[in-house]
Amino acid sequence: MSNQSNELSFSSPFDQDENENQQENEFGSFISSGNEFIESNSHSPKQMKGFGNNSQNLSDDLNIPDFNPELELNENFDPLDENAPNQKRKKQPFWTLSYYEQYFDVETGDVLKNVILSCHPVKGVSLEKLDLFGPFWVTTTLIILMGSLGNFSSYINSLKKQEEEVGDWEFDFRKITTASILLYSYVFVYPIAVHFIFKFVSKIEIKIFALICIFGYSLSAFLPASILFAVPSEKSKWLLLIFVSCVTMLAILSSLNNNYNTENSHKIQFYVLLGGIGVVHFIISILIKIWFFEGN
Amino acid sequence: MSIPEENKIDSQINDDFLESSLDEPISQTILRDVKMIGRKFKRVLIFRGDKNLLNNWDLWGPLIVCLILSVILSSKAADEQTQLIFAGVFVIIWFGAGVVTVNALLLGGKVSFFQSVCVLGYSLFPLVISAVFSIFFRHIIARTVFVLVGFVWSVTASLGFISPLIPKNKKTLALYPVFLFYFTISWLILVQ
Numbered sequence: 001m002s003n004q005s006n007e008l009s010f011s012s013p014f015d016q017d018e019n020e021n022q023q024e025n026e027f028g029s030f031i032s033s034g035n036e037f038i039e040s041n042s043h044s045p046k047q048m049k050g051f052g053n054n055s056q057n058l059s060d061d062l063n064i065p066d067f068n069p070e071l072e073l074n075e076n077f078d079p080l081d082e083n084a085p086n087q088k089r090k091k092q093p094f095w096t097l098s099y100y101e102q103y104f105d106v107e108t109g110d111v112l113k114n115v116i117l118s119c120h121p122v123k124g125v126s127l128e129k130l131d132l133f134g135p136f137w138v139t140t141t142l143i144i145l146m147g148s149l150g151n152f153s154s155y156i157n158s159l160k161k162q163e164e165e166v167g168d169w170e171f172d173f174r175k176i177t178t179a180s181i182l183l184y185s186y187v188f189v190y191p192i193a194v195h196f197i198f199k200f201v202s203k204i205e206i207k208i209f210a211l212i213c214i215f216g217y218s219l220s221a222f223l224p225a226s227i228l229f230a231v232p233s234e235k236s237k238w239l240l241l242i243f244v245s246c247v248t249m250l251a252i253l254s255s256l257n258n259n260y261n262t263e264n265s266h267k268i269q270f271y272v273l274l275g276g277i278g279v280v281h282f283i284i285s286i287l288i289k290i291w292f293f294e295g296n
Numbered sequence: 297m298s299i300p301e302e303n304k305i306d307s308q309i310n311d312d313f314l315e316s317s318l319d320e321p322i323s324q325t326i327l328r329d330v331k332m333i334g335r336k337f338k339r340v341l342i343f344r345g346d347k348n349l350l351n352n353w354d355l356w357g358p359l360i361v362c363l364i365l366s367v368i369l370s371s372k373a374a375d376e377q378t379q380l381i382f383a384g385v386f387v388i389i390w391f392g393a394g395v396v397t398v399n400a401l402l403l404g405g406k407v408s409f410f411q412s413v414c415v416l417g418y419s420l421f422p423l424v425i426s427a428v429f430s431i432f433f434r435h436i437i438a439r440t441v442f443v444l445v446g447f448v449w450s451v452t453a454s455l456g457f458i459s460p461l462i463p464k465n466k467k468t469l470a471l472y473p474v475f476l477f478y479f480t481i482s483w484l485i486l487v488q
Contacts, residue, residue, distance in 0.1 A: 097402070104402040108468045133399070133469060141476060148483050170374040171487045173381050 103132040103209060118217035119247055124255025125217045130209045135216020139187045142219050145226045146183075147176035150292035156232055157294065175292055182291075186284055187216045194277065202269040204260050214255050218248040218281070222288065229293040237293060245285035249278045333357055340418045340453045350418065350457065353410050358417020361424055362389045365481070368427045372488040388480060393417060396473045403470050405462040415457045416474070420481065422449035427485045439486060447482040451475060 092099040111134045118125050151171055158169040191211035198204050225244045229237055253274050261270060333356050339349050362385070370382035390413075397412040426446030430439045454474055462470040 097398070101402055101404075104399075104404075106469070107465050111469065133403070137399075137473060137476075140473075144476065144480050144483075148487075151487065170377075173373070173377050173384050176384065177380070 100132060103130055105129070106131040106133055114213075114217050115220045118251050119221050121247060121250035122254055124251050124253075124258060125214055127210050127213060127255065127259055130207070130213055132209065132212065135187055135212050138216055138220045138223070139183050142222055142226070143176065143179045143183055145223060146179045146288070146292050149226045149230060150175045150179075153230055153232075153293050156230065160232065178291060182284070182287065183219065187212060187219065190280075191215060198260075198273060202266040202273060204262070204266070204270065206256075206260055210259070214252055218252050221248045222285075226293075229289075237289060241285055241289045245282055248285075249281045252281060253278055329354075329356070333360070336418055337421050340421050341449075343453070343456065350415050351411065353408075353414035355410070355414060355417070358389070358393070358414060358420070361417055361420045362386055364424050365389065365420070365427060365485075368431065369484055369488055372431070385481075385484065388484075389417070389420070392477045392480065396477050399473050400458060400462060400470045403462065403466045405458075405466075405470060407458065407461050412458065416454055416477070419450045419454035419457075420478075422446040422453070423478065423481055423485060426482075430485060430488070443482050443486045446485075447478055450478050454478075 106129065110129065110131070114125050114131075114134055115138065117123055154172065155169050191208050194211055195206055195208045198206050221244050225240055228240055231237070256274060256277070261267075333354070336349055336354075336357055366382045366385040369385050370378045373381045393413045393416040394409075396416060397407065397409055400407055400412065401409065423443075423446040426442040429442045433439060433442070451474065455471065458474060459467060459471060
């Protein structure tokens, strides 16, 4: 959002309430440097809209920051500063669709960067800008890939068997349904449990959406692995699985460690919980191998 | 006081129109809608003609496409999976279209929800044709070619509609799910 739109938006409540509220009038003159510019611009009905409206068009909500009545008490307020906390978007309750817009504020480069970082054993995923796009679509892509390549690997297995005819192989739709249940719950339901376990056992508050980010992106290493699982040798499948599982596990644990390992004294519990998360991740990887990419 | 001439004629024309819409035979009413649906299918196949045809959205086209696909794919499946595949294809098409649309909306695109679902559904029509062809030609290479052609056709048809409505820096993010959606359906058709 440009500075221009911020100034325009902040001018409208002051102009409206000028006659009513003395305090706001004084504050209006405080930003007199921008006053001429503000007054010369027309106030479209869109900007004068009440802030309590739930507009049909989501983009309307984006352009109007919240009018904060505590503005005049904040000494550090700078109307030209885009990053000041007062410039936040209007906070919607979590059951509306517009609430989740803040988590889709990413670009292609950000998503790709996080996908690659999820395989980095030391750095881990960057949690500065939480996003939901990456985890959800990585999971969905993995489900589709596992459904298709899992069936493909069972087809190859049926080709290798001498007794059975190739025509006996049937496409198994259950792979898609099982994959979706397993992966969606690992990425979206399991973080809720982890959040509460961390809160009660080691008193550390980890945002649920940060956990969704971490677990979702960690699955992205399984995408090329699924393609490599087509190699029919059983040994290579297990080796590949262990390698991918360890790399992603280390990435998960490091991102948790880097961001949430503070100086309070619950270190032992924290490390035990990290160990638990690693074990669960390993189990999920083994399930992926057993259920979808059976060997000969 | 007499009514002026023009107003009299206007009200007569209005009455005629209202009467005719209620009095016409049902076949005429239904045929009008059927022709509209047919025109939209044709527009998806051949990219010429009225660009705004898909703006008055309706969900009949996606429903027809969905039913045809589900019936074809489930009839070709293993016996114990027929119901599962029928339900599965139904869910994939409707929830898939819904999720792709919600994704485009959340990324800041300016689309209306049902219009986008409508376009995604209608654009599945080339894949339906590929599915019908693959019933008759069982050879693997021919089917791959048909499905590939259908896939490319469908993706082009829907991209033309969705891509102008997304902000530029998020275009890839919004178009990738469309690609994924059609890829899933194409692959389901291919392996039957």
